[in-house]
Amino acid sequence: xxxxxxxxxxxxxxxxxxxxxxxxxxxxxxxxxxxxxxxxxxxxxxxxxxxxxxxxxxxxxxxxxxxxxxxxxxxxxxxxxxxxxxxxxxxxxxxxxxxxxxxxxxxxxxxxxxx
Amino acid sequence: xxxxxxxxxxxxxxxxxxxxxxxxxxxxxxxxxxxxxxxxxxxxxxxxxxxxxxxxxxxxxxxxxxxxxxxxxxxxxxxxxxxxxxxxxxxxxxxxxxxxxxxxxxxxxxxxxxxxxxxxxxxxxxxxxxxxxxxxxxxxxxxxxxxxxxxxxxxxxxxxxxxxxxxxxxxxxxxxxxxxxxxxxxxxxxxxxxxxxxxxxxxxxxxxxxxxxxxxxxxxxxxxxxxxxxxxxxxxxxxxxxxxxxxxxxxxxxxxxxxxxxxxxxxxxxxxxxxxxxxxxxxxxxxxxxxxxxxxxxxxxxxxxxxxxxxxxxxxxxxxxxxxxxxxxxxxxxxxxxxxxxxxxxxxxxxxxxxxxxxxxxxxxxxxxxxxxxxxxxxxxxxxxxxxxxxxxxxxxxxxxxxxxxxxxxxxxxxxxxx
Ligand code: SF4
Numbered sequence: 001x002x003x004x005x006x007x008x009x010x011x012x013x014x015x016x017x018x019x020x021x022x023x024x025x026x027x028x029x030x031x032x033x034x035x036x037x038x039x040x041x042x043x044x045x046x047x048x049x050x051x052x053x054x055x056x057x058x059x060x061x062x063x064x065x066x067x068x069x070x071x072x073x074x075x076x077x078x079x080x081x082x083x084x085x086x087x088x089x090x091x092x093x094x095x096x097x098x099x100x101x102x103x104x105x106x107x108x109x110x111x112x113x114x115x
Numbered sequence: 116x117x118x119x120x121x122x123x124x125x126x127x128x129x130x131x132x133x134x135x136x137x138x139x140x141x142x143x144x145x146x147x148x149x150x151x152x153x154x155x156x157x158x159x160x161x162x163x164x165x166x167x168x169x170x171x172x173x174x175x176x177x178x179x180x181x182x183x184x185x186x187x188x189x190x191x192x193x194x195x196x197x198x199x200x201x202x203x204x205x206x207x208x209x210x211x212x213x214x215x216x217x218x219x220x221x222x223x224x225x226x227x228x229x230x231x232x233x234x235x236x237x238x239x240x241x242x243x244x245x246x247x248x249x250x251x252x253x254x255x256x257x258x259x260x261x262x263x264x265x266x267x268x269x270x271x272x273x274x275x276x277x278x279x280x281x282x283x284x285x286x287x288x289x290x291x292x293x294x295x296x297x298x299x300x301x302x303x304x305x306x307x308x309x310x311x312x313x314x315x316x317x318x319x320x321x322x323x324x325x326x327x328x329x330x331x332x333x334x335x336x337x338x339x340x341x342x343x344x345x346x347x348x349x350x351x352x353x354x355x356x357x358x359x360x361x362x363x364x365x366x367x368x369x370x371x372x373x374x375x376x377x378x379x380x381x382x383x384x385x386x387x388x389x390x391x392x393x394x395x396x397x398x399x400x401x402x403x404x405x406x407x408x409x410x411x412x413x414x415x416x417x418x419x420x421x422x423x424x425x426x427x428x429x430x431x432x433x434x435x436x437x438x439x440x441x442x443x444x445x446x447x448x449x450x451x452x453x454x455x456x457x458x459x460x461x462x463x464x465x466x467x468x469x470x471x472x473x474x475x476x477x478x479x480x481x482x483x484x485x486x487x488x489x490x491x492x493x494x495x496x497x498x499x500x501x502x503x504x505x506x507x508x509x510x511x512x513x514x515x516x517x518x519x520x521x522x523x524x525x526x527x528x529x530x531x532x533x534x
Binding site: 047063072113 | 164166170178179180181184264265266268293294295312313316317419420422499500505
């Protein structure tokens with residue numbers, strides 16, 4: 001059995017996950033999203049990565065995030081690519097900066113407008 | 116200085132001020148002015164580039180800037196809200212007169228019918244915790260480091276130690292790690308983490324960053340620049356056990372030792388303060404002891420979640436609007452009860468409940484406990500774990516409260532007793 005803290009919402013439910021004969025059974029989750037989180041944690045944990053990138057000709061930094069959670073083991077590869085990104089003005093929140101960041105199949109998007 | 120008459124002055128353009136101003140405008144108030152010291156709205160959210168905001172309020176997972184943008188975009192629909200940026204309120208009186216200063220507009224005098232205090236909180240500085248040793252470069256508070264890294268693009272060092280496990284410290288442990296700066300340890304004086312458990316999981320455990328509970332920094336070493344800190348375990352009296360101290364090499368020390376509501380203006384206006392929260396005493400309409408002055412967000416009490424700030428501030432905006440529009444008499448005639456904190460309660464906000472108003476209580480416990488029952492009047496709810504790092508939010512029904520009693524006892528009862 002593994003005890004997990006669900007990070008999907010602020011309730012932070014302490015979820016119990018049992019692995020029996022290749023089957024995963026989940027207990028004490030507050031909702032369905034928690035059950036999915038626990039299953040993912042045991043099989044393929046994922047996280048959203050957030051950071052900042054520079055903007056050409058602008059001293060302001062642009063906050064960014066992966067549009068969806070990426071596999072946990074890809075986090076540092078994603079960060080390496082994020083560091084090389086230079087955005088161009090104007091940027092709107094939601095604009096795609098990199099279509100497929102570090103081969104994860106997930107886009108890197110802006111999270112703020114910069115005029 | 117010509118006096119300008121306005122309906123509501125909102126001091127602070129962060130999440131609290133934004134939500135309050137919008138709610139007041141929706142309720143029909145005509146002249147609302149938001150004052151903020153910074154060059155842009157959004158307050159602390161601008162430097163909180165991580166995600167996890169908005170799950171309760173918008174049912175979506177947003178980053179700080181995205182969360183702020185949701186509110187800032189709404190301002191366009193409300194021409195009755197004026198925004199004064201890079202403007203500081205330097206004086207506030209109980210009569211709701213404000214003196215402001217800004218480089219562009221110089222000094223200004225406003226007479227408001229109502230004032231909403233939404234100044235937020237600030238970090239406890241290092242001085243407040245008195246660490247012996249030299250005073251080299253490389254020591255930052257967590258929030259300052261967050262601003263330096265996320266707004267100014269500054270790389271603070273190569274190897275960091277974080278003292279204190281408040282949420283900003285935990286978030287910065289992850290942020291530093293992602294930027295390739297090794298976090299050698301997070302030290303926490305108390306025997307439990309002071310941040311949200313989900314942050315311990317996603318910021319420390321995800322990256323195998325060690326969390327030393329019941330430990331503190333007893334000395335900062337280095338000439339010119341930090342070269343390390345001397346750490347030591349603490350006994351149950353929270354005094355360091357020096358014989359067991361050890362060195363941790365680092366060039367950066369991050370302090371995350373708590374937040375305090377920023378209430379200089381509130382005090383100046385003569386608002387009654389609540390020692391357990393560090394903010395003004397407020398009721399369920401966010402009314403302070405001074406009629407027409409309201410307080411919401413982190414200036415009233417430090418919140419764990421911005422979603423709760425938005426919700427509380429919406430209520431403040433509505434109550435301030437009722438005051439300005441002369442509908443306040445409705446609340447005045449209502450019965451009230453004072454919240455009386457009991458066993459294992461550090462603070463409860465609001466401190467007074469007005470009959471007929473929605474009654475969400477934010478409860479901070481004094482120490483962690485398992486399998487407890489939280490009681491408030493005749494409200495009873497079971498909780499598997501309560502810790503000082505995570506506020507307990509309960510919503511009372513009118514029938515939970517005996518308004519004739521004048522008081523509402525709130526307590527955390529041991530699980531076994533009530534099981
Ligand atoms: S299980 Fe559901 S309710 Fe519990 S923390 Fe996860 S998402 Fe939130």
